[in-house]
Amino acid sequence: MNPLNFEVNATEDEARAGTLNTRRGVIETPVFMPVGTLGTVKGIRFEELESPELDARIILGNTYHLWLRPGIKTIKACGGLHNFTGWNRAMLTDSGGFQVWSLGALRKISEEGTEFRSHIDGSLRFLSPEISMEVQAALGAEIAMAFDECEPGEATREEAQQSMELTLRWAQRSKAAFEVAQAVSLRSPSQDKETQTDSLRYRQTLFGIIQGASHLDLRRESLERTVAMDFDGYAIGGLSVGEDKHTMMEVIEDIAPRMPARKPRYLMGVGTPEDLIEAVARGVDMFDCVLPTRNGRTGQAFTSRGKLNIKNARYALDQRPLDENCACSVCRRHTRAFIRHLYQSGEMLASILLTHHNLAFFLDTMKRVRQSIRSGQFAKFRREFTEQLNCGLES
């Protein structure tokens, strides 16, 4: 029994269009999931994420960050992450595994787990598969992730293998701890019966993560042994962490089609609009990435003609919208000149508008990807999308 009730409805070569049924709504795939590390997608309100214009069906939260602040006690006392934040659609929580990599010097890895020096106050914290599962159970997202170790892209075979083995052992422990946590939470009904309907008491789901850096044999082995543990879905981790694009695509092309066809396939942390489309073409169903939000905050717009740096002086008098082919509310109303002025002035609205547009562009692109797969036009869409992207902004 798959609680996600994932179905593939249409395919075109390796590309797939499907539906993911969660206790908090249906998610059509391929899907882009905005990143909301701390329980908020930075720079945008939930109303806008839920609006027909953006219509984000699922967002991320982060175990490590929420565990440090506000902490599991607060989240539990406030009835889980959904009640706490007011986001009523689906969520996926990352396990903190990525922080094992990104926090670099602030952490120390052992068999048991990872010691982190908190980036907030410097205190020493210990995160393990068991703790991550316990925290993720308290957060209560529809999809939880196994606690993994992410290796840098240029990891040698030796390093990648050791890391992969550790991730496999952690996956086993994640799975075991997850089952325990689910049994506990199902046996003791939630405190706030009024808001939590029966349908929400369904168990969470857990995804396993494939590692192995750029070594295809390790990737395949990681895949095989992770699948043997039987997760609800599978993710490709450890990409876009320093390896070159070609290597990344090589791994995706080799691994995605070998992933179980009846389970969702999630490419973690990727990527640019062109990355998404290329990965969909290789069989990936789910994505998350900080690019639309982070780059929006830092002055970059993603457009159908490529990247636009709103800081550039050449936009000072530009009366055009960020993207002339975009129908989002920002592009319908505001000029590049105005948004540049806001950015130069340090106005928070600049970041808000750029974030909104970028998310609209990412989410709309994925919508068109889904439609094109369903109508058998994905190859054409992919070609045209890529061509337009390569036209550049100046023509």
Add this chain to the structure above:
RNA sequence: GCAGGGGUGGUCGAGUGGUUAAAGGCACCGGGCUGUAAACCCGGCGGGCUUCACUGCCCUACGUAGGUUCAAAUCCUACCCCCUGCA
């Protein structure tokens, strides 16, 4: 009018004889950002020429005009302007 303080690059502001084309901030210009230690980080920022490049050379510049000195944003003289206090 008298007494004191001060005039530095787009701007604020260090510097008080050579290591100063002149610290630092801001502004400006450009780049980066891929499971968010990120509303952040990095670089450039007088002009001209030279080398593929590390570089090298020349010109202009510290209120104005003179002067002292091998050497001046820094010392001296005069003038102009600004600020504070007293008349």
